[in-house]
Amino acid sequence: MKIHVVNPNTSTAMTEAIGRAASAIAGPGVQVRTTCPSMGPASIESHYDEALSVPGLLSEIASSEADGHVIACFGDPGLEAARELVDGPVIGIAEAAMRTAALVGRGFSVVTTLDRTRGRAWDLAHRYGMAGFCRGVSACDVPVLEVEAAVDAVVAACRAAVAADGSDVVVLGCAGMTSQRAEIERRVGVPVVDGVQAAVLQVESLVRMGLRTSAAGEFAAPPPKPYSGLLEAFAVPALRNGHRSAGYSAAENR
Amino acid sequence: MKIHVVNPNTSTAMTEAIGRAASAIAGPGVQVRTTCPSMGPASIESHYDEALSVPGLLSEIASSEADGHVIACFGDPGLEAARELVDGPVIGIAEAAMRTAALVGRGFSVVTTLDRTRGRAWDLAHRYGMAGFCRGVSACDVPVLEVEAAVDAVVAACRAAVAADGSDVVVLGCAGMTSQRAEIERRVGVPVVDGVQAAVLQVESLVRMGLRTSAAGEFAAPPPKPYSGLLEAFAVPALRNGHRSAGYSAAENR
Amino acid sequence: MKIHVVNPNTSTAMTEAIGRAASAIAGPGVQVRTTCPSMGPASIESHYDEALSVPGLLSEIASSEADGHVIACFGDPGLEAARELVDGPVIGIAEAAMRTAALVGRGFSVVTTLDRTRGRAWDLAHRYGMAGFCRGVSACDVPVLEVEAAVDAVVAACRAAVAADGSDVVVLGCAGMTSQRAEIERRVGVPVVDGVQAAVLQVESLVRMGLRTSAAGEFAAPPPKPYSGLLEAFAVPALRNGHRSAGYSAAENR
Amino acid sequence: MKIHVVNPNTSTAMTEAIGRAASAIAGPGVQVRTTCPSMGPASIESHYDEALSVPGLLSEIASSEADGHVIACFGDPGLEAARELVDGPVIGIAEAAMRTAALVGRGFSVVTTLDRTRGRAWDLAHRYGMAGFCRGVSACDVPVLEVEAAVDAVVAACRAAVAADGSDVVVLGCAGMTSQRAEIERRVGVPVVDGVQAAVLQVESLVRMGLRTSAAGEFAAPPPKPYSGLLEAFAVPALRNGHRSAGYSAAENR
């Protein structure tokens, strides 16, 4: 089984850290490849960054032969577009982390990087039906590309969040924190969920069950059409080379 | 007052139709300019198209001197990113149409183009708090670029929706329907809301009240950083030339 | 275009202040008339006051020739009854203010007068689908008829609310604050929304779009019947003299 | 114990029918008095009627010496204002019926009179937290003052609602149906809840427990103030003669 993890920002250091965590958690026989796009923002810290990360992310996903994909940014950028683009499952790390956290406690606190990303985390909690489990979203006020080295600040923010929110689980709100999960858990004293690990295992589980994104409705392959200008190469037929050929379309007799 | 309407797809015919509707509804002294990007999808009929429309859309908005902006696609693509990018208000047509419809009836039906876009309309209804007013989302099964000429199909879908949903208002679920609003309303017999008109007037109202997007939190200007590759020119400092200079930052003494 | 603003309490000083704000914001060619009833409570500070303000309010609305109406009290008293009574749109200032605030920020704080009115504001936020945007409702503890002169107390309450709620927009929770909007915004440092202005512009926009309250369902003209005693003159046929004659009833062929 | 049931419309025939049902269900030693106002609409079939029924209703309640009050109209008009006005509990029949129905089944259907009243029933279901138990609201299309004699139409509507909604309980959506509850239940075959009975017993229960409306917040006696014109006599101090004297105000040492 091949799993492709895409870090949607262009930082190779962060991509490598994500890759180490992803590879370490995958099961026997699972090949994990972690890449980042050649275009787009160096880090994702605003709605603007997030929107501009999506073309590169989709390009990475479309050009991959993997059985399933992980989007390794806590804003889950481009998730629905990616699901239209390939047959195999695509999982965002916020989605995976929040759903995992709800399995091991009564309520979780999300600890993210910059304060301005808190709204996006709440939006995702609502979209995924997890708002009832999300007790709070806090920021540690460290930029994305510095957070891996700032474990003390993250631990402090986690402890403050658990106390203020009355939560019993922590969700790490940035892929840059993945390498520190075990240390943070040890120091905070409640289960700490990292979305990179959770998403890799979720994709692995889906592939093992033979579950792919449903092609029966909204997530069917997008209708082909021309694209212009800078994005001409993203025209649907050019991008999707043979994907979706074996989709869930062979229903017996509906 | 200058209002800039952006059609996020690259169809000039559709852009012109939107421009006529937008100009016709604007108040005395309001200059409306309607444009479309030079890059991206010819029409927006999937999550994929929508994601790829955003760079071009943001480029249009960032390069404009307008007092406020309208995003003229019913998926409201890039809305939050755009709000970070300019000082003046930015309104999506789905947002404007749904909120307007809730003012003139008990519950509305959205009539959109392709069936696969229904999920997005529901997502927006939830995001905007309008799900309690949205009685249903139906498709007329006409592609975006053909819908202006397919008024009979739209009318038939509207009538069916009003009857099935028990609604008393219709929301047009595509900017391509804007030129047909009056005819549809006459033939369906309930108020019919077009988001292009509603959004233009909403921007005009906000500008008249002196209200701009709050710069106090999530929608402050995004942190500057390098962008790579195909999207290098989208790096935040390059794009935002002087915007936000007179934002809501002069609080007396907090 | 004629817009009729009704202050549902009987204070002429407050009516005049509302009238100045309403007239100042209306567009070219819009005639704004602001009145208050000749009967009912001097100010609205309880559910009881609100209920008793409605007959006078409805009488004002029914006797008016305007194209649209504004109900200028933050409890939006009598809103649904008024919509049954006249053809043109009727907008409450709480409704208009909350929906406007959600367009310029992530979440708003409502600042109202007396503490006991907070429940009503929350009820309206829920009814309008705005509870997800409403971060808090606070009181400045100044009675309605004194609030215009108590701008310092309002500013203090707004600042406290923004800090406690983590909001980025303020909604003024009383029509008596309308004349102070600009000063409050300047001193608080986030966008401040006044419902009187927002509602006038919302009515103006609806009239310009040709949108009236749907007569296809719940808001059709009420069935005629006798009224007794003190309220005999409010019998439906007596009150509605010719209104609704040109309603949305001429559907082609349903 | 004295319970006062107020029918907010002015129909004496309907008031007598309500009175018979209310008296029949009350416990030993409970005196039930049922009245209707001397002013207002002959029946309540619109938001307008409902709004205009409130002054008369409040006048009835304020002038009564009862230990608790029932508002016997399914729109629960004036409920919150009434709670401010007297010390004892005040219960609306929609509130009582919906909460009772949720105790004896998985989900209920409301069957009301005219189609245009359905929206109000849904609004109340949401306000009372009962929307999750409310499977549907249907109309039997019989005016309020004719519904007592139209039991076949009500039974037919109840049967249709139970089948369409998949419900296992029926809530009668008009006080005019109270005398027919037992027959409807016998013919429909599921529990049928009448709000008049439910509300009388709810008030009786609250009084027996010594529970009155909390005076600690929103429902404290309204601030006194002048009222003008036709409603001059409704000024708060004139209306409340001695009520609330023994309220929940004697907290030991807060």
Add this chain to the structure above:
Amino acid sequence: MKIHVVNPNTSTAMTEAIGRAASAIAGPGVQVRTTCPSMGPASIESHYDEALSVPGLLSEIASSEADGHVIACFGDPGLEAARELVDGPVIGIAEAAMRTAALVGRGFSVVTTLDRTRGRAWDLAHRYGMAGFCRGVSACDVPVLEVEAAVDAVVAACRAAVAADGSDVVVLGCAGMTSQRAEIERRVGVPVVDGVQAAVLQVESLVRMGLRTSAAGEFAAPPPKPYSGLLEAFAVPALRNGHRSAGYSAAENR
């Protein structure tokens, strides 16, 4: 009329205290019998205790001839199973207390025993549609079997909750507090609702109205089948001896 109150733990002292409160509140002619099971946990302070209390509770209920039943533990254990088991109404004290509290104020605080039971109280608030009225759930940190003697701690927790939550009503979150209701109310100064009293009166009301659990759907008698081992005697046919014989099954002609 016979009402059976079941304390699901095995403490006879607590059962007697509950019995005194239940008997004292019941109306003339109502016989109240209060029992506890001969098997199961000594007190209910965890999900585990609660689950293990249910067989004994159901055994008590099934062997009773009462017209209606009360489950006197604030977790409402076994409520839905009990409704399948007997014809008459079955009411839990959390359900009764929360719904009663919503009738006498804007929002209530629940004060429970151990901190770990707070989650269950919130779950029930959501299940019953009462979450919008529940302002907070606090613990007084006293074990169930000691709480009757710890009235000062309960009063302190109630006062703190009312202040922190901004509530105007208190709900007692344990049947062990029932004997102290009046004292707590006197000392806290807001209405205090005890679920034992509320549930007894709710059952009495339902019986008086002739309302029993609907047998038309989910709560019909469970399908008979063999049970094994320790629980062999709980097999459905053995347990239900003649109950449900006169259920709501005689619908005229569906």
Add this chain to the structure above:
Amino acid sequence: MKIHVVNPNTSTAMTEAIGRAASAIAGPGVQVRTTCPSMGPASIESHYDEALSVPGLLSEIASSEADGHVIACFGDPGLEAARELVDGPVIGIAEAAMRTAALVGRGFSVVTTLDRTRGRAWDLAHRYGMAGFCRGVSACDVPVLEVEAAVDAVVAACRAAVAADGSDVVVLGCAGMTSQRAEIERRVGVPVVDGVQAAVLQVESLVRMGLRTSAAGEFAAPPPKPYSGLLEAFAVPALRNGHRSAGYSAAENR
């Protein structure tokens, strides 16, 4: 890694079928043991059956040395009690199936056995935050112990549900359907999710990540106390022999 799957009913045939599915899906190096209790109901088709299945289920779980547990009944009986009882993760199949289904489509249909179990499935959808993804719950009207052999009826119910609900994924609503998943998916033409498989992989994933149920709050080991009568052996200290010793209690310095 050892995973223990418990079928809470006493059918050995069904337990074996579940065991085959569970073992087949588990990853390399994972030992799966599937058992059923020696006491309780032969199948679970009512709230009553479900409640009486819990003691046997908890006994199975408590006496096991596994790293994690699966509760293989779609009502997820005893889930929270089980989480208090052992250190490792415990997952219910409804929980696992619903959360998995939301990852591969826009909305799912649950297809269950008897109509009377539909309410429980909806309750769980709400509890898990999945109600927004659950488009409908249908029954195939086949008893639990016959459903494995009734694949045609299940397929027919799935097809009808997908069409009626507009869903793009099916969730199998009974552990007895697990062996038929692949055939049902092939014949229905949309992804079909089996909770047994999904839960086994979810437990495997949690164990691999080192995540156990949080011991910081509600799910800490239950307070010890005596149990009486038939259930005497379930007293907490007797049952939990050494579990939780290595829980998340070693926080560094909170």
